[in-house]
Amino acid sequence: MRAYVIQPTFGLEHLTAVDRPDPGPVGLGQVLVRVRAVSLNYRDLLVVRGQYNPRMPLPRVPCSDAVGEVVAVGPDVTTVQPGDRVCGTFAQAWEDNPLTEAAARSTLGGDLDGVLAEYVALSEHGVVIVPEHLTDEEAATLPCAAVTAWHAVASGFVATDKTVLLQGTGGVSLFALQFAKKLGARVLITSSRDDKLARAMDLGADAGVNYKTMPDWDKWARGQTGGVGVDLVVEVGGAGTLDRSVKSVRHAGRIALIGVLAGGTGFNPLPLVMRGICLQGILVGPRAMFLAMNLFIERHQLRPVVDKVFPFADATAAFRHLESGNHFGKIVISLAG
Ligand SMILES: NC(=O)c1ccc[n+]([C@@H]2O[C@H](COP(=O)([O-])OP(=O)(O)OC[C@H]3O[C@@H](n4cnc5c(N)ncnc54)[C@H](OP(=O)(O)O)[C@@H]3O)[C@@H](O)[C@H]2O)c1
Incomplete structure (x- = not known):
């Protein structure tokens, strides 16, 4: 699969597209997601620049926010199935309050490899099914900012x-x-x-x-x-x-x-x-909060404000756009097509 990694050192000029083995086989409690869209957060820029955690081990796949389709599940997984459209949660091990140290250290694109890749393997308890009325580009904006x-x-x-x-x-x-x-x-x-x-x-x-x-x-x-x-x-x-x-x-x-x-x-x-x-x-929020928010978004048929969508091949340009501060709302990278 194609993925972006920060290597050999920090800096937007070192955000590099590479070939990596597909994640798998899908382990116990895991789901494999084919990513359709990724959204950027200011944190992702700090991560790539080395300003978020200068001691972060490299190479690292950046970004916390993605939506995609479940393509395989571990043998014991019961809450999602292939074909479901899901987002990963920001902190994979944070299901509900209170926040623990372990949960705070389970963030995608920070403590763990992130989602700027064609496939990601996530915990069953680290995904949520997204509101149906949203496009992929809109749904990808939910995990962190929303x-x-x-x-x-x-x-x-x-x-x-x-x-x-x-x-x-x-x-x-x-x-x-x-x-x-x-x-x-x-x-x-x-x-x-x-x-x-x-x-x-x-x-x-x-x-x-x-x-x-x-x-x-x-x-x-x-x-x-x-x-x-x-x-x-x-x-x-x-x-x-x-x-x-x-x-x-x-x-x-x-x-x-x-x-x-x-x-x-x-x-x-x-x-x-x-x-x-x-x-x-405030550190983002647990999975339970994401679920409650999705109900609210569905009830009110809210639509996230998407500023601009970039193709996967132009991910660095998407980061540059974020850096410029010219955006209004969310910047998205599409893996469609
Ligand atoms: N604690 C958490 O869990 C958490 C979660 C998400 C984000 N964050 C943090 O929250 C901040 C916003 O994140 P974001 O993803 O929404 O960023 P963003 O989408 O990049 O938004 C940045 C916008 O903030 C405004 N801004 C910049 N400097 C400002 C200033 N000095 N005073 C007031 N507004 C200013 C600008 O809006 P105008 O162009 O309209 O001026 C700019 O476009 C970042 O620092 C991010 O790291 C923290």
């Missing part, structure tokens, strides 16, 4: 009388926008570009601000809530945006800490204490 967004907003904290603040228009934020709107919340969103803000409004965002032309977007967010502050911030910037997120959130509000896009160092924890704010670190 489950993370679901984890952040579907905690019971988001409801009709709540306001959620989202940062940027990448994969996590646009899933959070779609979920939060269906849960009835008011959604505020930031972006570096006015045209992207306009597209976010078309998706249902209630108000938006350009964080380049208005760097003190926290004041804007408070203004949008009558000076009270938002109920939830979906924090994808990290240290570079966290202080402003804390200023944006109300007393006893919540910040779902997810990303590291904005770099930055130093953070003053005192306002968290003084204003009773809950800072929740």
Whole structure:
């Protein structure tokens, strides 16, 4: 089979297409999946650059998110069968909460070889059947960004009388926008570009601000809530945006800490204490959460926002597009045809 590996060292210029033996024979508890589409996450770029885990053994197949068809199952497998269309879960050994160290160390395209390959062998308990109404390109976007967004907003904290603040228009934020709107919340969103803000409004965002032309977007967010502050911030910037997120959130509000896009160092924890704010670190989510999210996606017939689809042969160009920051939503690599 064809697969991409990072070798002999890190760097996008070292993402190399190679021939590898097909995985198999299919072992106990395993399913063999013929991959149809892969989606990229910002993490995949960090992995390829060596910024995610510089000590990661190489060669390694990158990427956590794929959809494909089950083509063979181990003799004891009962939950899926050949012909089923499945996604792998981000952390193969994380079926339900609480998160354990072993589960956190079972991530595709991180601890384990990933899915940027024609075939992958996965655990029976590390796959989920995907909603029927989604195309392969759409379904491939679910395992990381969508489950993370679901984890952040579907905690019971988001409801009709709540306001959620989202940062940027990448994969996590646009899933959070779609979920939060269906849960009835008011959604505020930031972006570096006015045209992207306009597209976010078309998706249902209630108000938006350009964080380049208005760097003190926290004041804007408070203004949008009558000076009270938002109920939830979906924090994808990290240290570079966290202080402003804390200023944006109300007393006893919540910040779902997810990303590291904005770099930055130093953070003053005192306002968290003084204003009773809950800072929740989020690592994607377990398989049980993926299943619950799929039910929600089916019920509301939601469709992920796919920015651009690249052929498998142009996987490096897909990563370059992610690197450019020009995308709106998800970047997908198709193995069709
Ligand atoms: N903890 C977890 O389990 C988990 C899971 C998924 C993702 N993540 C992390 O979450 C972050 C987002 O991931 P993603 O896959 O959604 O990324 P993505 O699709 O590449 O989205 C990136 C977008 O974020 C916006 N952005 C960049 N810098 C920003 C800044 N300083 N302030 C506000 N927005 C900024 C930009 O939107 P505009 O162009 O609109 O400005 C950019 O297009 C990454 O750091 C990723 O590693 C963590």
